[in-house]
Amino acid sequence: MTHDHDLVLRPTAAQTEAALNPPGGRNGGDLVVESLAGLGATTVFGLPGQHALGMFDALRRSDLRYIGLRVENNAGFAADAYGRVTGEAAPLLLSTGPGALTSLAALQEARAASAPVLAVSSQVPTAGLGGGRHGYLHELPDQAASFRGVVKSVHTVRTQSQIPSAIAEAWTSALTVPHGPVWVEIPQDVLLAETQIPVVTGGDTFPEELPPRPELTAVAADLLSRAERPAIVAGGGVVRADAAKKLRQLAERLQAPVVTTFGGKGAFPWTHPLSLQSWLEDRHTTDFLEDADVLLVVGSGLGELSSNYHTLRPRGRVIQIEADLGKLESNHPALGIHADARLALQALLETVGERTDPSAPERVRAVLDKVRERIAAQELTLEQDVLAAVRAALPPGAPSFWDMTILAYWAWSAFDAKAPNTMHSAQGAGGLGYGFPAALGAAVADPTHPVLAVSGDGGALYSVAELATARQYDLNVTWLIVDDGGYGILREYMTDAFGAPTATELTRPDYVALAESFGVPGVRTSPKTLAADLAKALAAPGPSVVVLPAVLRMFAPTHLG
Numbered sequence: 001m002t003h004d005h006d007l008v009l010r011p012t013a014a015q016t017e018a019a020l021n022p023p024g025g026r027n028g029g030d031l032v033v034e035s036l037a038g039l040g041a042t043t044v045f046g047l048p049g050q051h052a053l054g055m056f057d058a059l060r061r062s063d064l065r066y067i068g069l070r071v072e073n074n075a076g077f078a079a080d081a082y083g084r085v086t087g088e089a090a091p092l093l094l095s096t097g098p099g100a101l102t103s104l105a106a107l108q109e110a111r112a113a114s115a116p117v118l119a120v121s122s123q124v125p126t127a128g129l130g131g132g133r134h135g136y137l138h139e140l141p142d143q144a145a146s147f148r149g150v151v152k153s154v155h156t157v158r159t160q161s162q163i164p165s166a167i168a169e170a171w172t173s174a175l176t177v178p179h180g181p182v183w184v185e186i187p188q189d190v191l192l193a194e195t196q197i198p199v200v201t202g203g204d205t206f207p208e209e210l211p212p213r214p215e216l217t218a219v220a221a222d223l224l225s226r227a228e229r230p231a232i233v234a235g236g237g238v239v240r241a242d243a244a245k246k247l248r249q250l251a252e253r254l255q256a257p258v259v260t261t262f263g264g265k266g267a268f269p270w271t272h273p274l275s276l277q278s279w280l281e282d283r284h285t286t287d288f289l290e291d292a293d294v295l296l297v298v299g300s301g302l303g304e305l306s307s308n309y310h311t312l313r314p315r316g317r318v319i320q321i322e323a324d325l326g327k328l329e330s331n332h333p334a335l336g337i338h339a340d341a342r343l344a345l346q347a348l349l350e351t352v353g354e355r356t357d358p359s360a361p362e363r364v365r366a367v368l369d370k371v372r373e374r375i376a377a378q379e380l381t382l383e384q385d386v387l388a389a390v391r392a393a394l395p396p397g398a399p400s401f402w403d404m405t406i407l408a409y410w411a412w413s414a415f416d417a418k419a420p421n422t423m424h425s426a427q428g429a430g431g432l433g434y435g436f437p438a439a440l441g442a443a444v445a446d447p448t449h450p451v452l453a454v455s456g457d458g459g460a461l462y463s464v465a466e467l468a469t470a471r472q473y474d475l476n477v478t479w480l481i482v483d484d485g486g487y488g489i490l491r492e493y494m495t496d497a498f499g500a501p502t503a504t505e506l507t508r509p510d511y512v513a514l515a516e517s518f519g520v521p522g523v524r525t526s527p528k529t530l531a532a533d534l535a536k537a538l539a540a541p542g543p544s545v546v547v548l549p550a551v552l553r554m555f556a557p558t559h560l561g
Contacts, residue, residue: 022198028160028191029058031200032120035167036091037064038203043444045079047072049095051122051138054191056093064091067444067473069437070465072099076106076117077434078441080181081401083116084424085445087240089174092119096188097138100146105431107150110181112428113263114240114324116174117181119151120167125189126158144185152180160190164200175207177323177340179240210323212339217347220319220335223294225353229316230256231276231292235306236263237299237323243342244268244420247298250349255357256296257364259285261306262427264299266417273361277368279413281308283558284370288363292316297334299341301327305412305427309559321345375555383410383552386527390454390480391416393534398449399424399442403435405456406488406552413555433462436479440466443475450476450538457483457508464509467518470543478537478544481511484551492554515545522547 032055036044043065048056059066069075072094079090094100100121110117123129123143124136131141140146144154153173155166163186170182224230238247238260244267251258251274258268259276268275279285286308289295293316300306301322310331318334321344328336337344375384387410394400396418402408402425417423424442426434439453455463460481470477482488486505494501515522522545525533530548537544 022196026061026195026199027054027058028163028186028193028195029054029056030061031160031163031195031197032167032186032191033058033062033064034200035164035203036118037062038200039168039171039205040088041091043067043082044091044093045069045075045082045441046093047075047095047099049099049122051124051188052093052095052099052191054188055120055122067469069440069469072102073106073433074437074463074466076103076110076119077437078444079117080106080110080113080115081424081438081441082445083110083179084113085399085421085442087116089116089118089171090441092117094119094121095138096122096124096143097140099138100143104146104150105429107147107181107183109426109429109431109434111150111152113236114178114180116179118167118170118174118184119181120184120186122191123185123187126187129187144183147183150181151183153182155182155184157184157186157190160193160195160197164203168203168205172205172207175205177207177210177241178237209343210338210340212321212337212344212347214347216335216337217344218351220296220337221348221351221353223317223319223335224254224256224296224348225355227254227294227355229292230254230294230296230355231289232256232258233261233289233295233297233300233302233306234258234264234267235261235298235300237321237341238264238267239299239420241299241340241342242420243345246342246345246349248272250345250352253349253352254355255360257288257360259289261300262412262425265412265415265423266420270416270418274364276364277413279368279371280306281413281557281559282371282374283308284367284374286312286558288367290315294319297321298345299323302331307331309557311559378555380553380555382527382550383407383555384414386530386548386550386552387411387414389527389531390452390534392531393538394452395450395538397422398452398538399446400452400454401425401435401438401442403453403455403459404430404432404489405454405459405482406554407454407456407482409489409554410552411454432459435459436463436477437466439477439479440470440475443477444473447476450478452538453477453479455479455481456488457481457485457511458487458506460511461506461508464514467515467520467543467545471519474542476541476543478534478546480534481545481547482552483508483511483547483549488552489554511545511547520545524549
């Protein structure tokens with residue numbers, strides 16, 4: 001009797017001949033790039049360094065497209081965005097020690113946002129491993145230890161024969177839900193040594209799906225079917241699982257109002273009668289969610305930003321669907337369902353009963369009216385006009401990437417993303433400098449749409465070197481820099497808390513002249529001309545910079561006091 005698991009694919013004569021006589025001139029670096037290509041990678045990001053030169057030399061003999069950035073952290077942000085846009089694992093090639101460590105903030109963001117990034121770093125030569133003080137350049141006692149608390153998994157290589165399997169394992173880890181960044185490290189001598197290992201031609205991996213347990217979805221469906229005031233919080237897990245259509249079907253069947261988290265922008269249509277939009281930092285929305293007798297939370301851990309700074313106290317039953325096991329019931333007791341959002345929503349759609357509730361759209365309108373009244377009372381028309389100008393200029397299908405800046409904080413709550421997976425920000429980990437390099441990665445992933453990056457002048461100073469990258473690869477990214485002369489949101493926070501700001505004011509360059517020095521067109525705009533200037537820049541091929549001198553204010557929080 002022959003069982004399926006006994007079947008072995010036998011190589012063809014040509015494959016046998018190629019394996020027995022591999023081409024000369026290959027090294028361990030070739031095994032890296034061959035493994036990546038075999039797994040389906042087409043593009044790699046990174047920055048060369050002395051210990052990693054074996055990998056970068058191998059790129060010459062590869063069909064992989066290399067996109068080189070000027071700072072490792074920016075290369076990590078670009079890979080993060082590439083992974084978010086494509087859903088593929090984005091390879092990130094780095095050198096040892098300082099080069100590797102400089103990527104940590106980007107990898108933290110990728111982990112927080114579940115972006116699949118496959119970082120491959122070099123290591124000191126094998127003789128220098130083990131924690132001794134041998135004095136090798138870039139030496140760390142335990143380089144991998146610096147990454148274990150940041151990435152999803154760590155994979156160490158010590159011989160050339162381990163390279164294909166280690167990279168395949170890392171690839172599988174990055175693409176198994178919840179997606180995330182992974183780390184592979186390979187010693188310099190292993191990368192440089194000539195290899196007789198056959199060319200890596202296979203590499204299929206099968207990331208495991210995460211279906212829900214049926215007894216849990218049965219209970220959830222019963223609770224939702226019998227609910228009098230159901231409501232839904234849709235997080236980034238809905239977007240990453242490509243489950244927006246299923247979410248809409250479920251919401252309409254239940255007549256359940258939906259609010260999207262800042263990471264879940266676009267998961268539900270902005271103008272839908274059941275859409276509470278994204279006003280999570282508003283007491284009126286918080287009150288509405290607390291009043292739900294059944295609150296379905298899909299693809300969110302209800303963290304700080306998604307719970308109005310942990311002031312949300314649901315009074316009804318909470319059902320939480322989450323692919324990250326550590327987030328289940330981490331903030332609120334719930335019927336916790338450890339599952340991919342798409343599979344769990346499908347299971348609910350197959351079992352949930354249909355509700356009729358003509359009052360649901362009226363209750364949604366009442367909440368949004370209260371939100372609008374609260375914002376209107378603060379006389380923030382400049383901020384609202386600027387955000388509306390950005391929305392008017394940005395084509396509906398074009399992605400946008402937002403740094404940690406006041407206009408982005410407005411956009412989290414008030415910007416219509418138009419579609420899932422089009423609005424991204426660094427709100428996962430909250431580090432500065434994300435917007436522009438991430439937009440470059442998105443432009444590499446999909447050159448058919450213009451890409452918008454939005455930064456403040458403080459965050460822009462993290463990323464100015466990447467104007468050279470944008471020009472070198474002629475990427476279709478328009479960078480909007482809102483110049484208020486410093487760290488504007490910190491200026492507000494410190495003034496409110498202490499009566500005066502400290503360390504928030506910045507000397508900065510003439511951003512238009514700086515862009516032009518890189519060969520990138522730049523324009524200085526105003527709130528009145530922003531929509532036209534931004535639309536013109538987005539319509540033009542290649543990179544561009546639009547600078548808006550403006551001091552924007554944040555709307556008042558509702559979680560204090």
